[in-house]
Amino acid sequence: MSMLLRFFLMPPVSWRLRRRYLGYRGQGASRSASWLMSAMVILCWMFLRLESASWRRVRYRRRLWFPHISPERPRLMDGLRYLLQGIWLMVVMSGRRREKWLTPPAFIIRGRRYYYQWLHMLPRRLSNAGLGQETVQRLGHLNRGLRRVMLYSLSLVAAVTTLFCISQPFSLWAQFVFVLLLWCIAMVVRRIPGRLPALMLIILSLTISCRYMWWRYTSTLNWDDPVSLACGLLLLMAETYSCLVLVLGYFQTIWPLHRKPVAMPPDVASWPTVDILIPTFNEDLAVVKPTLYAALGIDWPHKKLAIYLLDDGNRPEFKAFAAEIGIHYIAPPPHKYAKAGNVNYALARSRGEFVAIFDCDHVPTRSFLQVSLGWFFKDRQLGMLQTPHHFFSPDPFERNLGRFRRAPNEGSLFYGLVQDGNDLWDAAFFCGSCAVMRRSALEEIGGLAVETVTEDAHTSLRLHRHGYSSAYIRIPQAAGLATESLSAHIRQRIRWARGMVQIFRLDNPLLGKGLKLPQRLCYANAMLHFLSGVPRLIFLTAPLAFLLLHAYIIFAPAIAILLYVLPHMVHASLTNSRVQGKYRYSFWSEIYETVLAWHIAMPSTMALLNPHSGKFNVTAKGGLIEKPYIDWALTRPYRILMFLNLCGFIAGLFRLGYGDVNEIMTVFISLAWTLYNMMILGGAIAVAFEARQLRQAHRVEIDMPAALMVGDGHIYTCTLHDYSDSGVGVQLSYAEDIAVGDRVTLFLRRGQQEYTFPCDITRVYHDRLGMKLGPLSTRQHVEFIQCTFARADTWALWQDGFPEDKPIHSLRDVIALGFSGYQQMAEYAPPFFRRLFFGLTAVVTWFISLMPRGVAAAPAAHLNDETAS
Structure with a gap:
């Protein structure tokens, strides 16, 4: 030394x-x-x-x-x-x-190379090993009854085999081998492109999940302890609900239809008359104007199109504006049945063969009617065609978490996949806006349903009961404003939950006449989805039964719990990642459902007991949030659940040191569950930190050629960078002669036509200009909306721009989100708790800093300036 x-x-x-x-x-x-x-x-x-x-x-x-x-x-x-x-x-x-x-050993490199080559060739080998075209043709020529017998026989064999796999009791070693084999198959299959491998993953997931539920019902309840039995039954009911929703979800999305538009007849004279209904109640006129301007510019024969502004608020300024732009104005006097009553009142005063309905903030594209009405010529029984609800402003999750256009939003799964899957089973339902309905079908069922607060889904259910079909085209043909705050978002979801449960009680799709079995199942799953509040709360508190009450909610050895629970969760996650990957990332459903769970649990339960309770509430749109804040009232239940889980975690740590040695593994499992719940609750709190929203007119990003003409007549080429209904932002390479306050003329092109709009420069920053639209005539307003919001291709690629889901990355993002929720909450806590939390944060951050990091492949020649001397 x-x-x-x-x-x-x-x-x-x-x-x-x-x-x-x-x-x-x-x-x-x-x-x-x-x-x-x-x-x-x-x-x-x-x-x-x-x-x-x-x-x-x-x-x-x-x-x-x-x-x-x-x-x-x-x-x-x-x-x-x-x-x-x-x-x-x-x-x-x-x-x-x-x-x-x-460099790893050579045999590892060779094995990896052979493995990836085998995966690359596997789809071709499977197709070559399948039935050839001649074999398929020979089967096609068999007797129909014989083919049916063959189908039933194969189905029976598959059902018996599946039942055997589900119910056969295994030793723990045999269970380990079984789940390992299915996991290896899943890891291979998930890399193969196409729809059939996704179906294979669904089969594997259902096998594992059904085996898990069989084990739960037959082997995991403690009948000798009342507390353990009660807690175990509660968890088992929640798991049964989740498994049922999982199975129905697989059924709904097993094969999305991807319906394409049908061209309209070449003879324009044969095109039908259409009424466009735009209901409004308490929204600002600034929110409604873009929708009306876009409706005026829809590509349809002028004499066959009528636009109606349905003002349930009976406001003079709306009536005056309707007269100014030349559309019909209807104000129902009774103000009864909310939106459904407003529309039904207008139906009695209009005459179009078809009815298109838009919420007042949903701006339709100019191609909306031509894209949607073609199917009504092809299918004379088609009663309703729905298009997606697309939003050009961020919802509270996207805005508060900073994920706008970086990941699919909460509604992407429904409008991107679920409705497309429903369409296969003729079960696509009306969503209240962006849809076209046949007037004769509406009149046959008495107009929009008024018995529940979700008139849209109830109306489509009645159409299906009367034998009409429905359709869904997954091409956004309108875009609107998302809810501006988490509280408004939750109020909207409460109304949906109450209404869907009301339908389940008053017009149960599983009962009554007129529906096919697939339609019944699709409607039932849509309604069961809104009963998720209570099961979610059970999952968030379940480990506390063991940690605080010493109740065995799953009465089985810890190793058995791992061998049954983990495969069920992993296979469900892998399958949903493959099926839903472009529309919802893994683990984000936990955040969405947790945020809503407490708030929809009581309304949905009360609607189940008393279906006539509750009233319609209008979702606020177009509001401002001038400074960030936390909605403490909304986070109170999350904070209570967080505190309970923290108490359970501390109790679990105590039991690790002083508890029964034989329960150590069970304690570890419960602690891991509690930590996961705490991360999810932290994410729910992070959503409640409202970010600022200073623009009432939301800017939409775009990359479109444009031009500017200054006062001396000089024209600059530029790129339209963003726009709203009141202004635009452009990017140009040379702007030394342009200053704030200058009046310029903006040139925009739509097709082969060019349009001009007066603008005032409000901001100059390097190569970016911010401009406010000058005074425009009604015609210019319509033209501006047609060049921006109402372009046929404006929203088509938004959903397809997201990368595929990576479950590990999604889990890491959700954990980071939960951690950030605690950090934000600590900033508002008393000094002692703030110091305590920041100390714990420092420890966790230090521990995370020790973890290895992923790196990119080394480049061919990469030398930095650093020397290690």
Whole structure:
């Protein structure tokens, strides 16, 4: 030790050590970390051949291999970070170019290469091994009765085999082998493109989940302890509900139809008359104007189109505006039955063969009628055709979490996949807006349903009961405003939950005449979905039964719980990731459902007991949030649940040290469950931190060629960067002659036509200009909306721009979101709790900093300026 100390004190070494130490301190590193890193560098130069070519490449690419370690500002334990990252790189690193020290053994490389080649060829081999075209043709010529017998026989064999797999009791070792085999099959199948592999994943998931439920019902209830039995039955009912919804969800989305538009007849004289109904109640006129302007510009024969503004608020300014732009104005006197009564009143005073309904904030594209009405000529029994609800403003989840246009929103799953899956079973239902209905069908069922607060779904249910079909085209043909706050979003979902449960009680789709079995199942699943509040609350508190009450909610050995529960969860996650990956990322459903669970649990339960309770409420749109705040009233139930889970976690830690040794594994499982619940609750709290929303007219990003003409007649080419109904933003390379306050003329092109709009410059920032639209005539307003919001291709690619789901990445994002929720909440806590939380945060952050990081494949030649001398 004394010799090593004397070496460090030698003049050349001590001088370099001091220089390095001062350099670290100058970058803000602590004294201990600076001294330790300086000494570690000297030791590395003493005992490692850092001057060799291999080590030189590692030193030059240090930022690439160790992205989470700063070479200029070291921290304590950086030595351990280097060690862990180096081990991780040697074990799992894969890339086209490798350093010698990162290269795994040759047999691993060959095995990986053969494995990926086999996966690449597997789809072709499966298709070659299947029934050939001649065999299919021979089967097609068989007697229909014989083919039916063959189908029933194969189905019976499959059912018996599945029942055997589900109900056969296995030893723990046999269960492990079984789930391992199915997991290996799933990991192979999920890499194969196409719809059939997705069906295979569904079959594997159903097999595992049904086996799990069989085990739960037959082997996991403690009948000798009343507390354990009561808690176990509650959890079992919640799991039964979740499994039922999972099965029905697979059924709904097993094969999305992807219906394409049908061209209209070439003879325009044969096109039908259409009434466009736009109901409004308490919205601002600024919110309604873009929708009316867009309706005026819809591509349809002018004499066959009538536009009606249905003002349930009976406001003079709305009546005056309708007269100004030349549309019909209807104000129902009784103000009864909310939106449904408003529309029904207008139906009695209009005469179009078809009726298109838009919420007052949904701006239709000019192609809406031509895209949707073609199917009514092809299918004379078609009563309703629905298109997606698309939103150009962020909903509370997207705005408060900063995920707008970075990931699918809450409604993407329904409008992107579920409705498309319903369409296969002729069960697509009316969603209140962006839809066309045949007037004769509406009159036959007595107009929109008024018995429940979800008149839309109830109306389509009645259409199906009367023998009419429905259709869904998954091409956005209108866009509107999302709810502006989490409280408004929750109120909207409460109304939906209450209304769907009311339909379940008053007009149960599983009972009565007129529906086919698939339609009954699709409607039932849509209504059962809104009963998720109570099961979700049970899942958020279930581990506390064991940790606080010592109740065995799953009366089985810990290893058996792992062998049955984990495969059920993993297969469901893998399958949903494959089926829903473009429309909802893994684990985000946990956040959405947790945010709503407490608030919809009571209304949905009360509607189940008393279906006539509740009233219609209008969803507020177009509001402003001038400064960020947290909605403490909404987070109160989450904070209570969080506190209970924290108490359970502390009790679990105590039992690890002082509890029964035989229960250690069960305690670990319960602690992991509690930690997961706490992360989900943290994410629910993070959503309640309302971000600012200062624009009432939301800007829509776009990349479209445009031009500007300044006062002297000079024209600049530019790119339209964003727009709203009151202004635009452009980008141009040369703007020295343009200043704030200048009046310019904006040129926009639609098809082969060019339109001009007066604008005032309000902001100049480098190559970006912000402009406010000048006074426009009604014709110019219509033309501007047609060039922007109402373009036929404006919204078509929004949904397709999201990457595929990666479950591990999604889990990491959800955990980070939960952690951020606690951080934000701590900022508002009393000083003692704030210091305590930030201390715990520092510990967790330190622990996370030790974790290895993923790196990109090494580039062919990448040298940074850093030298490790």
